[in-house]
Amino acid sequence: MMLVVSYGGSIIAPENIDTEFIRDVADYLKSVEDRIYIVVGGGETARKYIEKGRAMDANESLLDEIGILATRMNAYLLICALGSEAYPRVAESINEAITAEHRFVVMGGTIPGHTTDAVSALLAERLGAKKLLLATSVDGVYTDDPKSDRNAKKIKELKAKELVSIVAKNSARAGAKSVVDLLGARIIERSNMECWVFDGKNLEDLRRALKDDKEGFTGSIVH
DSSP states (O other), X not given: OEEEEXXXXXXXXXXXXXXXXXXXXXXXXXXXXXXXXXXXXXXXHHHHHHHHHHHTTOOHHHXXXXXXXXXXXXXXXXXXXXXXXBXXXXXXSHHHHHHOOSSEEEEOOOSTTXXXXXXXXXXXXXXXXXXXEEEESSSSEESSOXXXXXXXXXXXXXXXXXXXXXXXXXXXXXXXXXXXXXXHHHHHHHHXXXXXXXXXXXXXXXXXXXXXXXXXXXXXXXX
């Protein structure tokens, strides 16, 4: 079986990179027999460089390229932790990822305009993966941005079309954040894939998601 795991850059590589945590993530990934593809975001590294580039009047396409390089730096950290079972370089396209023969294949960003959310959803779609795991900075899908709305409620199980509606609503408001971007949510909807959303720092939820164990899972499951 094949799984795709999307790990937010702010989880894998926050301002102070925790190598022990990255090793722990790698160990959990190794604990299952599935072939696993991992897409890693840019996190703080990307934000810092994009901020400096914008201050020097770089256009948005160039800033996207800078962000892509940051995602690939973070992805290499996970490759180091996964060791010999991992494809030894960061796959730079979906085609490269699906033709790699190692048990673990790690990607970052691919082209300007596509977030790693969209990359992971497209990769899962191309592979026909049984499910997509989204390890984010929030512990599930909420009715609104829980960081700005105290009344936001976590939704344990929802349909993909509900996810699209929630993400579209949040995307329309300045400063609001969602667990996945709108393009990624739409790809999840059209592909009818199952998607497990959880706090990427919660290694027990990672274990449960990897092993298809819904008992005790504290995140959200999109059907």
